[in-house]
Amino acid sequence: MYSDVPATNVLGTDAPRALAAIAQPQALRCMLAARRVVLWSIVAPVCLLISFLIGFGSANPIVAVYSIVAIGVIPYGVLAVSAWFGILLPYHPVPIAYRWRNRRSWWPMLGRWATLVLLPYGVVPALSVALMAPTLLIWGLTSKSALTKKLPDNDVGLGLALACAVAVAAVYGGQHVSLRLIARRRDRLVNYLSDPRRG
Numbered sequence: 001m002y003s004d005v006p007a008t009n010v011l012g013t014d015a016p017r018a019l020a021a022i023a024q025p026q027a028l029r030c031m032l033a034a035r036r037v038v039l040w041s042i043v044a045p046v047c048l049l050i051s052f053l054i055g056f057g058s059a060n061p062i063v064a065v066y067s068i069v070a071i072g073v074i075p076y077g078v079l080a081v082s083a084w085f086g087i088l089l090p091y092h093p094v095p096i097a098y099r100w101r102n103r104r105s106w107w108p109m110l111g112r113w114a115t116l117v118l119l120p121y122g123v124v125p126a127l128s129v130a131l132m133a134p135t136l137l138i139w140g141l142t143s144k145s146a147l148t149k150k151l152p153d154n155d156v157g158l159g160l161a162l163a164c165a166v167a168v169a170a171v172y173g174g175q176h177v178s179l180r181l182i183a184r185r186r187d188r189l190v191n192y193l194s195d196p197r198r199g
Contacts, residue, residue: 001043002075002082003124009116010035010083011182012090015193022186022193025179032178036079036171047071062153066160077167078127080174085123087181090189091116092196108198131166135159 010032011018021027051071055064091113099109129136139159143151151159182189192198 002039002078003120008082008085008120008124009090009093010086010178011189011193012086012092015092015196019190019193022182022190025183028179028182029175032080032083032175035083036076039079040076044072044075060153063156066153066156069164070160073164074128074131074167077131077170077174078124080171080178081127081131082120082124083174083178084181085120087178087185087189089116090192092193092198094196102197131170132163134166135163138162 017031021031048068048071051064051067055061055067058064099113102109136159139151139155143155
């Protein structure tokens with residue numbers, strides 16, 4: 001669900017609001033942060049509840065706590081970085097019937113749109129793995145079983161603490177890069193977002 005259109009097409013889904021804020025860094029910062037919070041609050045609470053219910057009856061409740069922390073924190077960092085996708089490659093949410101009527105210009109209307117709708121389903125999971133990469137690397141290098149057996153609880157906890165720290169850094173770094181990308185591409189973004197016919 002974090003790969004879906006609202007998470008990755010951060011400017012195109014509400015072009016008028018994005019255009020109104022595009023020259024105001026503080027307004028953009030608030031808009032991007034609000035998107036992250038709303039998307040997180042739509043997906044994460046359900047996943048946290050399921051994780052709690054599954055872990056509540058488990059023999060090792062500390063693992064359930066670790067799972068809840070990971071589910072709650074790590075995706076928030078992913079959302080901050082996945083916003084870059086919609087800044088670099090925005091698209092207008094126009095009805096599929098309109099795209100089909102204009103299929104003669106097939107690349108902007110169908111090809112580009114289909115690519116940008118489907119590509120996040122590969123990009124966002126890859127970002128999740130990238131945020132977890134330091135933890136996975138440390139677990140692989142320090143574990144006596146080289147990740148072929150269950151890790152000790154302390155190792156899991158320390159690894160997840162590192163992953164959460166990386167996710168928090170991704171929130172701040174991702175927001176900073178997002179604002180710089182928008183500032184650098186402002187003219188192109190204004191031209192594109194001002195014309196919904198561009199698909």
